[in-house]
Amino acid sequence: MSAVLSQNTAAPKAQRSEGVWAASWRRMRADKVGMVCMTIVALFLLLVIASGSGLVAKNWQKEVGVPNAPPTLMGPAPAEATGTIAMPKGPNVDLSDIDPLAPRYKEWDERAKQFKTEEVVKSETLPFGGDRLGRDVLAKVIKGAEVSIMVGVLAAVVATIIGTVLGAISGFFGGKVGDFLEWLYNVFTAIPGILLIFAFAVIFGRGVLSVVMILGLAGWPGIYRLIRAEFMKHSVREYVRSAEAIGASKTSRMFKHILPNVSHVALVQLSLHVVGFIKSEVILSYLGLGVGVDQVSWGTMLAESQSELILGYWWQLAAVTGFMAIFVTAFALFTDALRDALDPKLRGLE
Amino acid sequence: MLLSIQDLKVAFRMGKIDGQMQRQLAVKGVSFDIPENSTVALVGESGSGKSVTAMSILNLLPSNAEREGKILFQGRDLLRTSLPELQGVRGREIACVFQDPMTSLNPVFTVADQIMEPLIKHMGMSRRQALVRAEELLNEVGIPEPKRRLKAYPHEMSGGQQQRVMIAVALACSPKLLIADEPTTALDVTIQRQVMELMAKLKDTHKMSMLFISHDLGVVGEISDQVVVMRHGQIREKAPVAEIFKNPQDSYTKALLACRPSLTENPARLMVIDDHIAGRAARAEGKAKDPNAPVILEVRGLKKSFFFKEGLFGKKEFKAVKGVNFQLKKGYTLGVVGESGSGKTTMGLTLLRLHEPTGGEVLFEGKDLLKMSGNDWQKMRRRIQVVFQNPYASLNPRFTIGQTLVEPMEIHGIGASHSERLATASALLKKVGLDDTALNKYPHEFSGGQRQRIAIARCLTLNPEVLVLDEAVSALDVSVQAQVLNLLKDLQDEFGLSYIFISHDLAVVKFISDEVLVMQNGDVVEQADTAALLAAPKQEYTRRLLGAVPRGYQEEAAAQASAA
Numbered sequence: 052m053s054a055v056l057s058q059n060t061a062a063p064k065a066q067r068s069e070g071v072w073a074a075s076w077r078r079m080r081a082d083k084v085g086m087v088c089m090t091i092v093a094l095f096l097l098l099v100i101a102s103g104s105g106l107v108a109k110n111w112q113k114e115v116g117v118p119n120a121p122p123t124l125m126g127p128a129p130a131e132a133t134g135t136i137a138m139p140k141g142p143n144v145d146l147s148d149i150d151p152l153a154p155r156y157k158e159w160d161e162r163a164k165q166f167k168t169e170e171v172v173k174s175e176t177l178p179f180g181g182d183r184l185g186r187d188v189l190a191k192v193i194k195g196a197e198v199s200i201m202v203g204v205l206a207a208v209v210a211t212i213i214g215t216v217l218g219a220i221s222g223f224f225g226g227k228v229g230d231f232l233e234w235l236y237n238v239f240t241a242i243p244g245i246l247l248i249f250a251f252a253v254i255f256g257r258g259v260l261s262v263v264m265i266l267g268l269a270g271w272p273g274i275y276r277l278i279r280a281e282f283m284k285h286s287v288r289e290y291v292r293s294a295e296a297i298g299a300s301k302t303s304r305m306f307k308h309i310l311p312n313v314s315h316v317a318l319v320q321l322s323l324h325v326v327g328f329i330k331s332e333v334i335l336s337y338l339g340l341g342v343g344v345d346q347v348s349w350g351t352m353l354a355e356s357q358s359e360l361i362l363g364y365w366w367q368l369a370a371v372t373g374f375m376a377i378f379v380t381a382f383a384l385f386t387d388a389l390r391d392a393l394d395p396k397l398r399g400l401e
Numbered sequence: 402m403l404l405s406i407q408d409l410k411v412a413f414r415m416g417k418i419d420g421q422m423q424r425q426l427a428v429k430g431v432s433f434d435i436p437e438n439s440t441v442a443l444v445g446e447s448g449s450g451k452s453v454t455a456m457s458i459l460n461l462l463p464s465n466a467e468r469e470g471k472i473l474f475q476g477r478d479l480l481r482t483s484l485p486e487l488q489g490v491r492g493r494e495i496a497c498v499f500q501d502p503m504t505s506l507n508p509v510f511t512v513a514d515q516i517m518e519p520l521i522k523h524m525g526m527s528r529r530q531a532l533v534r535a536e537e538l539l540n541e542v543g544i545p546e547p548k549r550r551l552k553a554y555p556h557e558m559s560g561g562q563q564q565r566v567m568i569a570v571a572l573a574c575s576p577k578l579l580i581a582d583e584p585t586t587a588l589d590v591t592i593q594r595q596v597m598e599l600m601a602k603l604k605d606t607h608k609m610s611m612l613f614i615s616h617d618l619g620v621v622g623e624i625s626d627q628v629v630v631m632r633h634g635q636i637r638e639k640a641p642v643a644e645i646f647k648n649p650q651d652s653y654t655k656a657l658l659a660c661r662p663s664l665t666e667n668p669a670r671l672m673v674i675d676d677h678i679a680g681r682a683a684r685a686e687g688k689a690k691d692p693n694a695p696v697i698l699e700v701r702g703l704k705k706s707f708f709f710k711e712g713l714f715g716k717k718e719f720k721a722v723k724g725v726n727f728q729l730k731k732g733y734t735l736g737v738v739g740e741s742g743s744g745k746t747t748m749g750l751t752l753l754r755l756h757e758p759t760g761g762e763v764l765f766e767g768k769d770l771l772k773m774s775g776n777d778w779q780k781m782r783r784r785i786q787v788v789f790q791n792p793y794a795s796l797n798p799r800f801t802i803g804q805t806l807v808e809p810m811e812i813h814g815i816g817a818s819h820s821e822r823l824a825t826a827s828a829l830l831k832k833v834g835l836d837d838t839a840l841n842k843y844p845h846e847f848s849g850g851q852r853q854r855i856a857i858a859r860c861l862t863l864n865p866e867v868l869v870l871d872e873a874v875s876a877l878d879v880s881v882q883a884q885v886l887n888l889l890k891d892l893q894d895e896f897g898l899s900y901i902f903i904s905h906d907l908a909v910v911k912f913i914s915d916e917v918l919v920m921q922n923g924d925v926v927e928q929a930d931t932a933a934l935l936a937a938p939k940q941e942y943t944r945r946l947l948g949a950v951p952r953g954y955q956e957e958a959a960a961q962a963s964a965a
Contacts, residue, residue: 074843289795293856296753297809297863298782311799 078392085388091381102197111190117173122180122366180366192370198348203329209267211321214274222282239272252340266328274320281313315390322386404435409470427453429634440611442625446878450634493523496571500583502563506555513551519573538569561592580612589905594949616878622953646954660883662912671883698729703761705751721747723923734900736914744923749869786860790872792852796844803840829858850881869901908950
């Protein structure tokens, strides 16, 4: 047969094929909501990078305003007339002949010149307001975004990788391996979630990477379960059978054939978990098990704003929730659009 | 006139591009009448708009459909009735039976619940009355022990019985019109025959009309009075059934009639639609087979059992294949026929070790395939390949056709570079009647027939010597089926391939096979040359399979029916 074929093996037309990713990108571009959300997510990620490299919000710890400076762009209101007794305007009475310290004033002035004092003018108001120490809330929320987004995304990636790999193995092989992983899953789900997180927190200590590992290790079971079900369903489909018939190895069938077909499940789970983990980080930081005391995250800011709110200082809460709501919504919609773009319509299958 | 469709147009909104609404016209001005007490058949390939036409009668279309024209049912225009009024008509006066009985019955309700629902809703019966009526209906559609089966859930019944239940649900309120949308396409030929006979009988006893939709003129000829042939959303021909079969006017109708393999004729190639419309004759004789060809595959006592857990430690054995023996010569085709559940597919998959066999030997050039391990088996794999039944499920939806075709060559190291493999792939695509542009497309962009060609091309990339075709044409329209069958014959002549052709349809098996194996409940009940088997079937079971093949319109049968 190869002899027959070699006669007409003229190279196929040079026309370049539209790859999987190019086609997905074309579908993605048609989705307006998805594109807007992608831009927002990209801007947030740029912000995270900028703040990480010290371009913005480097001096977030500096106390630039008066404590609890109210948010406004108009500047402080003019001071009201207080109605006290007018100050006398004439020159001071000369007391130098009877002042025992008078001869030393000059010397003191000389000595004082050797030191420089800088009078910091603390602003009465800030664009986004200030916290109880007078730190700029805008700089704080940007720095907090860096920590929170990094924790949320990295932890979700860790959880998704663990869940997907274990789910794939369990769903594809089944049998003893599947039984063992199911047992592991049961152990993890039998322990109340928050308790599990605390247990890991005790082992890992404080810090950003610790929080990532804690949340990742405690958050995979849900993803594992869904991926396992998908693999069980797909591993008996005819396209996987026919891959087996041409001699494709088990790894190739699991990760090259089935995984792209279930990737939308993993992607949606990833986005849901990013949102969930940002919230978990809040809880951990609130309880003092999260990021270090010298760091700031959306979680620590929310914890602070709780007591501020009682005193009527609402601006820190507003800034954090605003940033968080925009990012989380955009991220969820973006993952949705991504799923649609990556899915070449499984007609006749689903 | 019970129902009159006048100049019906149906368009689907396909979303906006540049602010301009895109519409796809699926039905382009169709008019026909359904008289009282008669059966009208709508025939056409998939995509011809026949189902859309039928579903627009009751407005069971997706929400992006727009209908235009007139549908008069007993003088009322159904396009202009309100939804509550239409809901009163649905099930009460016009009822539907759909293609796939497995999905059109609700799996969480018992049979009784599903039959009682329309009775309680439309006829105002109490539950007790409805239960009595449901039992009568089950009895009428020929389900044994109706009282016991009322409590059954759909999954406890076979496909044929499920379709009978669907018919019982449709008949519950004695409708005046029954719309049957490909009611037998998902069924085996023998079950198809039973369901068709049942529907014809019920039509007479209930004095109702029927709109019967099918892609197979052979089926339609046996049941209908009037035939409407549709293609691309337009009517090509409408005439009484005798006219259609004796004196078809339209070239498309003629082509549809010619492309179904029949039991009586023995052409080397089947007519396909394009040939017929272009006025070409089907190509002449194929290559004669070499009677001294070597035996390439020998199967001895092949067995496969499945084990179910029973109790705590017990196992229950189910023997799916109980010892199959055959020899396959190089360049020959072995047909395997049987109803679903006869073990024919399990047998085919066991040959390829997609199921691990329980016992027996499969000798490929003297070496036992079943005892091979690891590397030897991987090398042997390329020489024996399989094409699956459902072309929609057997291609990976995430792979382009190029990736799908190149992958097997990569695994087995055929071809030196990616570009060389791509060249082979495009050469094979040409061989199966597709062109290079297909390489960059995804499976969902192709029709069922094209996908099956791609699946065949994928097998050919490995230069196999034996192909197992597992119901490879059963899911296709008759017209497409003819093209694929021709292709298979051409490839066999060119490359000397040997086929194991598994099917439930004896007419198709007869067209392609040299020898036939008839299977029932895991046993081989008859095994003979194709010609000998057809001339003198020894087993009752084989005769039943033969009798079930649709024969189209038969004058004698029609005469008998009218006399009776």
